[in-house]
Amino acid sequence: xxxxxLIAALxxxxxxxxxxAAEPNRACNTIRDPMLRVDxxxxxxxxxxxxxxxxxKPQPSDSSxxxxxxxxxxxxxxxxxxxxxxxxxxxxxFGTQDGEHFSAVKAAVLVKSVxxxxxxxxxxxxxxxxxxxxxxxxxxxxxxxxVWNAKIGVSGQISDSVYxxxxxxxxxxxxxxxxxxxxxxxxxxxxxxxxxFNPNSHAGVHAxxxxxxxxxxxxxxxxxxxxxxxxxxxxxFYVQYRPGDIFGDRVLFxxxxxxxxxxxxxxxxxxxxDNYFKISAxxxxxxxxxxxxxxxxxxxxxxxxxxxxxxxxxITTLSLRLKVN
Amino acid sequence: MATYPEAKAIxxxxxxxxxxxxxxxxxxxxxxxxYNADSExxxxxxxxxxRMFSIVRRFxxxxxxxxxxxxxxxxxxxxxxxxxxxxxxxxxxxxIKIPAGEPK
Numbered sequence: 184x185x186x187x188x189l190i191a192a193l194x195x196x197x198x199x200x201x202x203x204a205a206e207p208n209r210a211c212n213t214i215r216d217p218m219l220r221v222d223x224x225x226x227x228x229x230x231x232x233x234x235x236x237x238x239x240k241p242q243p244s245d246s247s248x249x250x251x252x253x254x255x256x257x258x259x260x261x262x263x264x265x266x267x268x269x270x271x272x273x274x275x276x277f278g279t280q281d282g283e284h285f286s287a288v289k290a291a292v293l294v295k296s297v298x299x300x301x302x303x304x305x306x307x308x309x310x311x312x313x314x315x316x317x318x319x320x321x322x323x324x325x326x327x328x329x330v331w332n333a334k335i336g337v338s339g340q341i342s343d344s345v346y347x348x349x350x351x352x353x354x355x356x357x358x359x360x361x362x363x364x365x366x367x368x369x370x371x372x373x374x375x376x377x378x379x380f381n382p383n384s385h386a387g388v389h390a391x392x393x394x395x396x397x398x399x400x401x402x403x404x405x406x407x408x409x410x411x412x413x414x415x416x417x418x419x420f421y422v423q424y425r426p427g428d429i430f431g432d433r434v435l436f437x438x439x440x441x442x443x444x445x446x447x448x449x450x451x452x453x454x455x456x457d458n459y460f461k462i463s464a465x466x467x468x469x470x471x472x473x474x475x476x477x478x479x480x481x482x483x484x485x486x487x488x489x490x491x492x493x494x495x496x497x498i499t500t501l502s503l504r505l506k507v508n
Numbered sequence: 509m510a511t512y513p514e515a516k517a518i519x520x521x522x523x524x525x526x527x528x529x530x531x532x533x534x535x536x537x538x539x540x541x542x543y544n545a546d547s548e549x550x551x552x553x554x555x556x557x558x559r560m561f562s563i564v565r566r567f568x569x570x571x572x573x574x575x576x577x578x579x580x581x582x583x584x585x586x587x588x589x590x591x592x593x594x595x596x597x598x599x600x601x602x603x604i605k606i607p608a609g610e611p612k
Contacts, residue, residue: 298581309564338583373562378555423556432551
């Protein structure tokens with residue numbers, strides 16, 4: 184009797200257990216979503232997995248992470264272009280003009296966001312923020328320049344073909360003893376047919392037009408100079424030509440032409456109608472792809488560029504540039 | 509989330525779309541081939557920085573497609589100099605682990 188009872192108890196315990204396991208399994212099998220189905224089995228078999236938020240995230244690459252962000256976020260250039268991108272490497276120049284020895288420094292530091300801080304749709308259009316500071320000075324007697332700029336701004340795409348940068352900053356001209364607040368709205372137009380490349384010889388040419396609006400408020404000036412506001416518009420055209428193998432694949436030619444016209448003023452400040460031209464030839468002292476890329480650059484600037492604050496002058500410089508990738 | 513090979517293929521497809529005349533990068537990519545991660549966008553593919561602006565929306569669209577919430581800026585994309593730089597940027601933004609020795 185005792186033995187019969189014991190067997191019955193075992194069966195009594197055993198049968199319900201097998202039933203409890205079978206029913207949820209059938210329920211789990213009816214779930215179509217594979218992830219939910221797996222979760223169902225996990226609950227069924229008592230697996231105590233951490234919630235999704237506590238799961239380890241994919242690890243970014245081991246050593247390059249911080250370096251990549253730093254490389255993309257901080258740049259050293261020779262100047263802040265209106266779009267905040269900068270152009271050539273920073274330069275220190277030692278030269279002679281009309282028998283006068285001079286030195287010149289053009290340097291800018293730019294900090295920009297790599298990931299968009301804005302909500303959609305601005306984020307998808309690549310809008311980010313940037314800040315920059317620059318100095319442009321030389322020791323010439325007649326054409327002395329000493330201009331400092333600092334600006335912050337936002338930039339991104341208006342469309343696939345039009346990049347826009349909106350910035351506000353402070354400009355200090357030590358030579359003319361002026362200080363200005365400057366607002367800029369700058370557009371670069373990129374058109375596929377303004378780019379051509381020969382993959383065999385590496386010869387190529389690309390160009391882009393740009394246009395924009397500049398608001399300048401002169402807040403400090405020498406005693407006999409007027410203060411006030413100027414509003415101007417400009418249009419420019421940049422072109423770069425790379426002859427490729429013709430010159431051993433080491434030469435670059437570039438040119439930029441700009442027309443700037445003030446259309447409004449107050450305070451009796453003379454309106455500017457300025458042309459500005461810059462052409463340069465650059466010879467690379469190391470092959471493309473070098474981590475450190477030194478080059479010799481011969482550059483000629485003519486005219487006045489209100490965007491950078493350089494006054495009317497014609498100057499030719501031969502400089503050693505050092506680009507660090 | 510995409511795998512590293514998928515991310516690499518996405519970047520090569522995006523860069524192919526901005527070359528002019530069109531260069532089939534994928535068909536000539538790899539060890540000993542004409543193009544690799546060290547290939548320079550301007551010098552080897554004829555892609556100047558300003559042309560990179562025009563693929564920002566497609567770049568970000570690909571990030572969205574693989575379930576990444578972050579979006580890259582036009583400025584960051586225009587600063588890239590090699591194919592490997594663009595692959596690395598894509599993977600860093602998407603938090604995709606780059607295998608040792610890659611990008612190559």
